[in-house]
Amino acid sequence: MSIPQQIKNEIELLAKNGVQCEDWIELKRYLLKSIHSDLRKLFSTRDPVTKEGMINDFERELILFCEKRLGKKLRIADEK
Numbered sequence: 001m002s003i004p005q006q007i008k009n010e011i012e013l014l015a016k017n018g019v020q021c022e023d024w025i026e027l028k029r030y031l032l033k034s035i036h037s038d039l040r041k042l043f044s045t046r047d048p049v050t051k052e053g054m055i056n057d058f059e060r061e062l063i064l065f066c067e068k069r070l071g072k073k074l075r076i077a078d079e080k
Helices: 006-017 023-035 057-070
Strands: none
Touching: 006 023, 006 057, 023 057
16 A cells, blocks of 8 residues: 555655654644545554554554654653
């Protein structure tokens, strides 16, 4: 699955402006607020019963892209 250009542009904007995102949830919130609503469906949602967030394949690919572009490892809730 490829990452849409609008999402890549937002990440580039973050990197260019030196915005510091320490963890995946923080970055995901920023992206969800800044992208078109049609692209939000690519992101995972919380489990309706446990309310825990799950990471889908698209998000895994996006996390790797962000880590390469931002130059640091993002903290993921499962790995605390």
